[in-house]
Amino acid sequence: MSKKVRLRFAPSPTGGLHLGGVRTVLYNYLFARQHGGEFILRIEDTDQTRLVPGAEEYIIDCLKWCGLEPDEGPHKGGPFGPYRQSERKALGIYEKYARQLVQAGHAYFAFDTPEEIEQMREKFKTPENPSPQYGHALRHRMRNSLHLPEEETLRLLDAGTPYTIRIKVDPSQQVSFTDMIRGQVTFSTDGIDDKVLLKADGMPTYHLAVVVDDHLMEISHAFRGEEWLPSAPVHILLWRYLFGEDKMPHWAHLPLILRPDGNGKLSKRDGDRLGFPVFAMNWTDPKTGEAATGFRERGFLPEAFVNLLAMLGWNDGTNQEIFTMAELIQKFSMDRVHKGGAKFDFEKAKWFNHEWLKQLPATAYSPLVKALFDQQGIPTEVPGAIADEATAKETTADEAADEAAAESAAMESLPIILPGIDNIGIPILGAVPILSDEPAAPPFTHFEKVLELVKDRCTLLPDFVPNAGFFFQRPASIDLAAVQPKWTPAKQLFFVELIRQWQLQPSWGDAHTLEAGFKEMAAAAAIKPGDLLLPLRIMLVGGKFGPHVFDIAALLSRQETIDRVRHTLGLLSESKS
RNA sequence: GCCGCGUUGGUCAAUCGGUUAAGACGCCUCCCUUUCACGGAGGAAUGAGGGGUUCGACUCCCCUACGCGGUACCA
Structure with missing residues (x-):
């Protein structure tokens, strides 16, 4: 009787969390949040043979990374626990309802062994009906309480013969319901078999468990993948027999996410074959040792991942494509969810991440990039900054030092970044709304200023390595x-003179000042600036890429800039002779 | 085989009986940029097929084709 909106995600812990699974979670979550309801995680671990250790924790971690945290679940508890079906089974919950169904004549005991069922299928198989079902047409030929003499049933039960409990589906009935996405869907019971409700090991099958638990947990809306549509009539029958069809949650069957080439449900195999992730996060199967990369490890931001998933099957009717979670919660609606499946396009997925990288301030992801740099052994502090800012007087002394010594000295003298010097170059960063009504954003660190400068050309997080690495590490090779x-x-002479000028000026300027000085000197030397810019770029970054060359120089520090120019000048004169 | 669901450019997609059938990704051209990107302006590219209903169908109905899902003591 609850009017409260409650939704659940009910995965079975058998492996990595698939794209489509995350999208199902997302839609559940958005709907719950939008209606001020609750979102529940329920673990459907009723198939003991398929359990994979660690999978449950993995699923919870994925949800956390995506920002889709349940209000109730095995890891959080809640008033409707336990949230693992294996634990609920231990409480006798499912058996109680299964027996109730038998009592009412809607279910029966079946003593057939798997082998016997297999034989039945073999025996009745015809070209027209390649897979005969255990149902109204055939159940009278099987060993079950419907057709065995009562004392025989009792005897078997008494003797502890393994049995299952099956639902008794009567033929020639129409079962229909209203799907929130597809409208009215109708099935005939003729094609429905007597599904097993309670397995021989006492565990419920999904069919029984989902109905019982949705009822007990007061689930108001049930969204699940389209692959469940064919079993909906069984669930409806169960609701009818157990709790009343009118108490049934509102159902919605979400379209599938398809593979990019050809057709079919997207699988992990497709990802491997086509070179993109399918799981939310890295997953290694503990049994086979098989590893799969996740979107997180590939360098996706959770915001982008959620965003792109939301758009795979839904849109708000406008041209907006970039949505924050808050916007999605506000604007999401089930009537705009598509009926048809969508092919997954990794190029578009990357585009979403690129957009998020550009729009978010670097502070939002700099720790992630820093971790990447640490992993690669790239320092994240600027060489030469302290020496440069401290004073201009020692610059001439440095000239004597050979390259290698200068470099290592510069590196070592920089254990920390001084917060004070980081604010100096900020005007370059036009994208940052420094003046707004919002609480002032914390100033960028030097590292973040570098990221701001190069983020336009980064699509995935690892792209920052080649695009920003040269700020902290001299180019491995010079083109x-x-x-x-x-x-x-x-x-050659110009650059020698340039270095002298740089050393002389009282302080290292911003990009504009540096450019102005450079152009003045070029004019004095009667060389076109364009003929000098590329060489300078090569000297600083090693190749023909990167942001504006004076932006680079400004952030690189005076000493480091000079050292790099000098280094290449040396290489140039060496190879000349 | 049977049951169910689906089908607008290469992909994601708008349209809820009347439009030159939006927009985005990707691709191509040009502009901006003394590099590479970003950005800007253009371009190529779409209603599975056949019947109806209607003054008028991408839109509603039927058939066909195709695709997908299910047809387990798996979820």
């Missing part, structure tokens, strides 16, 4: 071939 052909003594 000399790009400058050598047009290299002249005049240019």
